[in-house]
Amino acid sequence: MKKLTPQEIEKITQAAMKELGPSATPEKIHQIVADVVSELERGAPSITLSPEKISSEGKVIVTAFGKNQPGILFQITKALFELNFDIQDVSQKIVQDFFTLIIIVDISKSAGDFNQLKTRLTQTGEQLGVRVFVQHEDIFKSMYRV
Amino acid sequence: MSYNxxxxxxxxxxxxxxxxxxxxxxxxxxxxxxxxxxxDTTAQKIYDKITRVAQNHVENARKVERLYGISIANKRIAVTPIAIACDGLSADEFVKIAHALDRAAMECGVDYIAGYSALVQKGYTNGDREMIKSIPQALAETKRVCSSVNVASTKAGINMNAVLEMAHVIKKTALLTKDNDGIGCAKLVVFCNVPEDNPFVAGAFHGVTEAEVVLNVGISGPGVVLDSIRRLGKSDFMALAEEIKKTSFKITRAGEIIGRKTAEGLGVPFGIVDLSLAPTPAIGDSIADIIEAMGLESVGAPGTTAALALLNESVKKGGIMATSSVGGMSGAFIPVSEDQGMIRAVELGHLSIEKLEAMTAVCSVGLDMIAIPGKTPAETIAGIIADECAIGMVNNKTTAVRILPIHGKDVGEFVDYGGLLGRAPIMPVRNLDSSVFVTRGGQIPPPIRSLTN
Known part of the structure; x- marks a missing residue:
């Protein structure tokens, strides 16, 4: 809500007189100016939004893929440990020379936050030359559980 | 472990x-x-309201992307049809509103804002008339504003005056944006039975029966369906339909959760999931490729319409179980310029406008992103629009025309917009005169199926 200055009101009055031309009467001009002033002072329509924080609860699923080499599981779990995340389940497979790792991590009990976890693990993946994905479990729940 | x-x-x-x-x-x-x-006051209020409501839209969507590891290609805004929100303005004043929308979109970091629209299937108000008159200039002077006009419906019939006028508006828009290959026309859609909750720009707007704000989501995923069909290999049609349904279920569930979380993060109600399969110019993300994977030599071959009908129906059946909030278009899109497989088929001469028209009878949304020679008369374009409207009106479905008459270009050449709009070869249009028909004026009456009560 803002208050208009006398200069601004003067400008509006001039504009109203110009627009009305010969049909201008003091009553009409007064009415138009009052309308415009009240509308401007009211400002844009208000609307109340109530955003919720996007969840940092539940479990996330960490997946890593790449060429096998010693230390992948160690480096990734080390990163999780350092950020104080609790590992719930680990599953690892090596097919020919290709390494696949899936770790389920509980993020609700940890002090660390999801974004930190994602950034850190992506970096770790880059250093090791493997691709690491971090996704909230809800996506898997909704896609595969009816 | 709970996940396999x-x-x-x-x-x-x-x-x-x-x-x-x-x-x-x-x-x-x-x-x-x-x-x-x-x-000016209206424009300011519009700018203020949009920027206030949508200021966190893009950042919020990015958070959801990070959380689930699924990318959200577009974050966009749709508004009440401007001809309704601002009825009473003159054409020049409507252009000011378009600029306000453009500025608001830029401020919010979204690439397109849709809803520079009018609904005139049964007739024009004075505001509708002025707003439609302003479209070419509004689209030429703004970057992010998208426009749509509904000219027909099953209930009202086809407003042929509006059809003809829109053909002229398209030609004028192409002319005013000729230095950019008529890009204005890529932001302009003519509809029959337009849905009021469609999240897909350029045809989106916020319907007048909708709540104050709402978040709608549009899924994608032709590449996923293609992959599942390829892996299925040889099978009968029942098995094929089942496979598509399963895939559609999964992608719709993903769409639903992402839509809901995005809405929660913004603090707005969640609206609908639009079950449309929407292609992109990326290799493999193509509706044409799906049709070919079903066993046709090329999209456009006899059997194409049947294949598309099977695809479209199966996507809906899989999706309807996955979400209780279905809306929008909910049908496969077949935009030519945005689908590598379609472009290939057009270039090889396998796909004509007439075949595309037949295909639009069994999917959404219509003749979409089709480049035609710039010399095509407005009356011929009006004939094309009238044909699409007739399909939509009689079959009680949405149809649309987003056609690009490319100034100074002819069959054999193409336009390249880059990005999601892609690249369109100029398609031949039948050189036959429709002018006496389309200039009769008045309304084509609604079909008998409009009397449902």
Missing amino acids: FDEIIQTLRMTELDHFDIRTVTLGISLRDCASRNA
Whole structure:
């Protein structure tokens, strides 16, 4: 809500007189100016939004893929440990020379936050030359559980 | 462990190899309370309201993307049809509103804002008339504003005056934006039976019966369906339909959760999931490729319409179980310039406008992103629009025309917009005169099926 200055009101009055031309009467001009002033002072329509924080609860699923080499599981779990995340389940497979790792991590009990976890693990993946994905479990729940 | 190894790998395969993404999260905003007697005041109110409601839209969607590891290709805004929100303005004043929308979109960091629209299937108000008159200039002078006009419906019939006028508007828009290959026409859609909750720009707007604000989501995923059909190999049609349904279920569930979380993060109600399969110019993310994977030599071959009908129906059946909030278009899109397979078929001469028209009878949305010679007369374009409207009106479905008469170009040449709009070869249009028919004026009456009560 803002208050208009006398200069601004003067400008509006001039504009109203110009627009009305010969049909201008003091009553009409007064009415138009009052309308415009009240509308401007009211400002844009208000609307109340109530955003919720996007969840940092539940479990996330960490997946890593790449060429096998010693230390992948160690480096990734080390990163999780350092950020104080609790590992719930680990599953690892090596097919020919290709390494696949899936770790389920509980993020609700940890002090660390999801974004930190994602950034850190992506970096770790880059250093090791493997691709690491971090996704909230809800996506898997909704896609595969009816 | 509660998650199976294969399910996790499959999801990553979808997002990493098959281009699975959420095509759009579109924030609908009502502008009905922004009207005022002065165009500048209205424009300011519109700008203020949009920027206030949508200021966190893009950042919020990015958070959701990070959380689920699924990308959201577009974050967009739809508003109340401007002809309704600002009825009473003159054409020049409507252009000011378009600029306000453009500025608001830029401020919010969204690439397109839709709803520079009018609904005239049964007739024009004075405001509708002025607004439609302003479209070519508005689209030429803004970058982000998208426009649509509904000219027909099953209930009202076809407003042939509006059809003809829109043909002229398209030609004029092409001319005013000729230095950019008529890009204005890529932002302009003519509809029959337009849905009021469609999240897909350019045809989106925030319907007048919608709430104050709402968030709608449009899924994508032709690449995922293509991959599942290829892996299925030889099978009968029942098995094929089942496979598509299963895939559609998964992608719709992903769309639903992402839509809901995005809405929660913004603090707005969640609206609908649009079950449309929308292609992109990326290799493999193509409806044409799906049709070919079903066993046709090329899209356009006899059997194409049947294949598309099977695809479209199966996507809906899989999707309807996955979400209780279905809306929008909900049908496969067949935009030519945005689908590598379609472009290839047009270039090889396998796909004509007439075949595309037949295909639009069994899917959404219509003749979409089709480049034609710039010399095509407005009356011929009106004939094309009238044909699409007739299909939509009689079959009680949405149809649309987004056609690009490319100034100074002819069959054999193409236009390249880059990005999601892609590249369109100029298609031949039948050189026969429709002018006496389309200039009769008045309304084509609605079909008998409009009398449902």
